[in-house]
Amino acid sequence: MTNNETIVALATPNGTGAIGIIRLSGPEAITIANSVFKGKDLTKQASHTIHFGSITDGEVILDEVLVSLFVAPRSYTRENVVEISCHGSAYIIESIIKLLIKKGARSAKAGEFTLRAFLNGQLDLSQAEAVADLIASNSKASQQVALNQLRGGFSTQLQTLRDQLVQFASLIELELDFAEEDVEFANRDQLKTLILQINRVITSLISSFELGNAIKQGVNTVIAGRPNAGKSTLLNALLNEERAIVSHIPGTTRDTIEEVLNINGINFRLIDTAGIREATDAIEQIGVQRTMEKISQSALLIYVFDAASITAEELEQDVANLKKPSITMLLVANKIDLLNPDDEAVFRTSGLPITIGTDFRTTKVSAKEKRHIDELKQDIYHAAIKDQLTGDETLVTNIRHLEALQKTEEALVRVLNGMDTVTSDFLSMDIKQALHYLGEITGAVTTDDLLENIFSKFCIGK
Amino acid sequence: MTNNETIVALATPNGTGAIGIIRLSGPEAITIANSVFKGKDLTKQASHTIHFGSITDGEVILDEVLVSLFVAPRSYTRENVVEISCHGSAYIIESIIKLLIKKGARSAKAGEFTLRAFLNGQLDLSQAEAVADLIASNSKASQQVALNQLRGGFSTQLQTLRDQLVQFASLIELELDFAEEDVEFANRDQLKTLILQINRVITSLISSFELGNAIKQGVNTVIAGRPNAGKSTLLNALLNEERAIVSHIPGTTRDTIEEVLNINGINFRLIDTAGIREATDAIEQIGVQRTMEKISQSALLIYVFDAASITAEELEQDVANLKKPSITMLLVANKIDLLNPDDEAVFRTSGLPITIGTDFRTTKVSAKEKRHIDELKQDIYHAAIKDQLTGDETLVTNIRHLEALQKTEEALVRVLNGMDTVTSDFLSMDIKQALHYLGEITGAVTTDDLLENIFSKFCIGK
Numbered sequence: 040m041t042n043n044e045t046i047v048a049l050a051t052p053n054g055t056g057a058i059g060i061i062r063l064s065g066p067e068a069i070t071i072a073n074s075v076f077k078g079k080d081l082t083k084q085a086s087h088t089i090h091f092g093s094i095t096d097g098e099v100i101l102d103e104v105l106v107s108l109f110v111a112p113r114s115y116t117r118e119n120v121v122e123i124s125c126h127g128s129a130y131i132i133e134s135i136i137k138l139l140i141k142k143g144a145r146s147a148k149a150g151e152f153t154l155r156a157f158l159n160g161q162l163d164l165s166q167a168e169a170v171a172d173l174i175a176s177n178s179k180a181s182q183q184v185a186l187n188q189l190r191g192g193f194s195t196q197l198q199t200l201r202d203q204l205v206q207f208a209s210l211i212e213l214e215l216d217f218a219e220e221d222v223e224f225a226n227r228d229q230l231k232t233l234i235l236q237i238n239r240v241i242t243s244l245i246s247s248f249e250l251g252n253a254i255k256q257g258v259n260t261v262i263a264g265r266p267n268a269g270k271s272t273l274l275n276a277l278l279n280e281e282r283a284i285v286s287h288i289p290g291t292t293r294d295t296i297e298e299v300l301n302i303n304g305i306n307f308r309l310i311d312t313a314g315i316r317e318a319t320d321a322i323e324q325i326g327v328q329r330t331m332e333k334i335s336q337s338a339l340l341i342y343v344f345d346a347a348s349i350t351a352e353e354l355e356q357d358v359a360n361l362k363k364p365s366i367t368m369l370l371v372a373n374k375i376d377l378l379n380p381d382d383e384a385v386f387r388t389s390g391l392p393i394t395i396g397t398d399f400r401t402t403k404v405s406a407k408e409k410r411h412i413d414e415l416k417q418d419i420y421h422a423a424i425k426d427q428l429t430g431d432e433t434l435v436t437n438i439r440h441l442e443a444l445q446k447t448e449e450a451l452v453r454v455l456n457g458m459d460t461v462t463s464d465f466l467s468m469d470i471k472q473a474l475h476y477l478g479e480i481t482g483a484v485t486t487d488d489l490l491e492n493i494f495s496k497f498c499i500g501k
Numbered sequence: 502m503t504n505n506e507t508i509v510a511l512a513t514p515n516g517t518g519a520i521g522i523i524r525l526s527g528p529e530a531i532t533i534a535n536s537v538f539k540g541k542d543l544t545k546q547a548s549h550t551i552h553f554g555s556i557t558d559g560e561v562i563l564d565e566v567l568v569s570l571f572v573a574p575r576s577y578t579r580e581n582v583v584e585i586s587c588h589g590s591a592y593i594i595e596s597i598i599k600l601l602i603k604k605g606a607r608s609a610k611a612g613e614f615t616l617r618a619f620l621n622g623q624l625d626l627s628q629a630e631a632v633a634d635l636i637a638s639n640s641k642a643s644q645q646v647a648l649n650q651l652r653g654g655f656s657t658q659l660q661t662l663r664d665q666l667v668q669f670a671s672l673i674e675l676e677l678d679f680a681e682e683d684v685e686f687a688n689r690d691q692l693k694t695l696i697l698q699i700n701r702v703i704t705s706l707i708s709s710f711e712l713g714n715a716i717k718q719g720v721n722t723v724i725a726g727r728p729n730a731g732k733s734t735l736l737n738a739l740l741n742e743e744r745a746i747v748s749h750i751p752g753t754t755r756d757t758i759e760e761v762l763n764i765n766g767i768n769f770r771l772i773d774t775a776g777i778r779e780a781t782d783a784i785e786q787i788g789v790q791r792t793m794e795k796i797s798q799s800a801l802l803i804y805v806f807d808a809a810s811i812t813a814e815e816l817e818q819d820v821a822n823l824k825k826p827s828i829t830m831l832l833v834a835n836k837i838d839l840l841n842p843d844d845e846a847v848f849r850t851s852g853l854p855i856t857i858g859t860d861f862r863t864t865k866v867s868a869k870e871k872r873h874i875d876e877l878k879q880d881i882y883h884a885a886i887k888d889q890l891t892g893d894e895t896l897v898t899n900i901r902h903l904e905a906l907q908k909t910e911e912a913l914v915r916v917l918n919g920m921d922t923v924t925s926d927f928l929s930m931d932i933k934q935a936l937h938y939l940g941e942i943t944g945a946v947t948t949d950d951l952l953e954n955i956f957s958k959f960c961i962g963k
Contacts, residue, residue, distance in 0.1 A: 052521075058512045
């Protein structure tokens with residue numbers, strides 16, 4: 040991996056638009072741009088300035104452009120960076136990139152600009168990953184979490200703790216040098232306190248992953264119930280409220296369509312299912328089985344029932360069939376328009392208990408008349424996001440970070456357990472392992488494979 | 502149409518990319534941007550400078566961005582312009598645009614930035630139209646023609662001639678004021694010379710339209726011939742040579758697929774057709790009829806025949822059936838691999854005349870063995886583009902310009918014809934009409950309808 044090369048790529052999306060931005064980064068970025076630019080001498084201009092001129096290939100003018108200059112180290116990559124803003128024709132963009140390559144640049148690989156920003160110390164690794172998350176963010180919550188991570192909240196916290204642990208590690212290393220003299224340079228009580236402190240942070244970060252992942256990926260939510268419970272009407276009632284931010288995502292299986300519903304900035308991926316009933320033939324059994332599979336892959340189950348016709352026995356039976364320890368279940372009593380308008384009496388008129396145990400929330404709605412739909416949305420939100428989000432949380436959203444944190448935790452538990460029993464060299468080994476995994480998150484410890492794996496998932500031009 | 506409002510739109514294509522550019526233009530562009538920007542005070546910065554900071558909605562940070570400033574009149578629209586370069590997430594882009602609208606900007610209409618550039622005198626109308634052509638350009642020739650028009654070559658020429666005509670018009674107006682005294686302020690011989698000169702330019706511009714349009718839209722080219730003449734093999738041979746710049750365009754009819762072949766920077770839209778033979782039944786007749794329709798809509802017809810088997814009579818019959826005055830026809834003798842390798846003898850060995858009259862070029866190829874395919878390409882190019890393109894031509898590519906030029910020509914012919922016979926007031930009227938139509942091209946004469954019609958075809962953000 041050498042930074043001596045100057046890389047080039049389109050930084051804006053493919054497609055026709057008013058403008059396209061071609062980005063160059065590397066030691067020769069400015070001289071290469073200057074060699075095809077007719078206008079001011081770019082090599083003599085200040086950083087953070089913009090210049091109008093044309094890109095020419097010999098005598099042929101390719102386009103009239105604006106060129107933005109960022110002189111190292113005052114750029115995203117900390118290298119010389121040039122951004123060429125040209126007319127947004129795919130033909131023109133391709134011609135200019137080809138010309139720049141002819142003049143000595145090479146095509147950037149996926150994520151290579153951000154990789155350089157990391158290698159040059161502009162961003163740590165978790166910040167670099169946050170850039171990709173930010174670009175992919177599609178809701179207020181996912182954008183805030185990514186931005187929070189980009190701004191370093193996450194890794195600063197870990198870095199401080201890691202630095203303290205490094206001190207202990209070196210003190211214990213010192214003990215190894217004086218092993219025969221049986222001295223303790225590292226105060227075991229202080230070390231214990233520090234490790235407990237680190238573990239509290241790590242445990243809280245680990246437990247934040249469920250929420251962080253829900254925010255980043257959206258919450259998989261299945262709507263299930265008996266036939267004619269009003270599932271589709273309910274889905275429509277939920278979606279019609281915020282039609283503007285609803286989008287259609289083709290399902291991964293042929294027979295389901297996912298709809299995305301945004302509640303308080305969190306995306307819920309609603310999956311409608313076929314009605315559940317006792318299968319009378321083989322084909323219907325397959326349908327029910329599919330529904331059960333969808334449910335088992337979801338984080339939240341909205342069970343809808345017809346409050347006007349279901350019996351207490353049927354309801355209890357369904358709940359017993361559907362409930363799983365890993366899935367939050369929300370009961371929705373639909374068709375309350377068919378019942379006594381007195382809310383209190385809803386369940387009594389249909390002979391139902393008001394709640395099915397205390398494990399489940401029950402929301403009463405009329406999907407048809409769009410009654411209590413807003414309340415239902417808030418119930419859906421709170422069923423998934425148990426605690427209120429303040430927006431300042433440090434949340435783990437990245438499975439790589441989760442795994443590193445879990446491994447750190449394991450190593451630290453070993454340190455704690457062995458502190459009074461094992462020798463300094465074992466202690467030192469476990470602390471080093473914890474340091475290693477913590478370092479992987481921020482990139483203090485990296486391997487080529489790790490970097491390759493992370494940055495290959497970026498888009499070209501970032 | 503007021504320019505007091507500040508407009509905002511995404512200037513880069515929709516979709517996910519490394520960055521997105523949001524553009525503001527109008528008197529409040531900088532103050533609105535400053536009201537949501539955390540960083541330097543943007544209102545105190547110089548034009549053509551770039552500033553790092555974050556976009557914040559109250560306490561909530563939406564993104565970290567780079568802001569480029571263009572202070573009026575040093576901008577594309579000659580108004581204050583701000584370009585915000587943010588992370589390329591659709592969610593972030595939408596959030597920032599919404600925030601800017603909340604702070605006083607409004608959504609830009611299609612082409613509104615360029616409309617303002619025109620209204621503020623930055624571009625004339627034909628230059629503004631060239632911006633859209635440039636964005637849509639998809640070949641070297643179409644990009645060069647659009648760029649040439651953007652750079653004003655076209656309209657400067659017309660403007661000079663129009664200015665001279667205006668002088669004559671005012672002299673003739675003066676004659677009207679002194680009508681009773683029978684004086685001639687406008688020298689009729691000079692007027693005649695000027696009009697002839699203008700008409701020469703206009704006639705040449707009108708006749709450039711065919712080529713200009715071919716360059717802009719591509720040349721519709723039909724490949725026709727008897728069954729088994731080797732049409733598909735020829736199509737593949739033509740396309741395989743430059744696979745990289747070949748693209749698939751779904752046909753407008755169900756049964757044809759167009760392929761685009763680029764020769765010397767010109768796009769040829771190749772349309773393969775069913776084999777032509779005397780139809781024996783009704784369904785086959787429909788197929789032949791479709792082929793004939795495709796041919797009648799094309800500019801260039803490549804007629805392919807099997808040189809090893811066709812008879813002179815069949816060939817002459819096909820040519821007679823297919824030739825149309827408006828379509829250039831190119832004969833391709835295929836399968837020369839089956840003939841005597843002596844090129845000179847190709848046609849004699851199969852008993853054919855060497856040329857079918859002098860109207861048609863005949864190219865001899867072997868599609869199967871890919872022999873003479875490059876020569877055929879050059880023949881295709883020259884059959885369509887009769888004269889060599891130097892790259893500096895002033896070409897009319899816009900049907901609106903063509904119509905205005907034709908109307909100008911008609912009015913000028915009336916001036917010439919009436920010069921010695923009609924009174925000054927009629928002469929004046931015809932000159933004014935010519936001026937009107939000339940003015941429509943550059944935008945010296947505009948109506949709201951005309952502008953609406955032109956700019957509504959632009960994309961949003963341009």
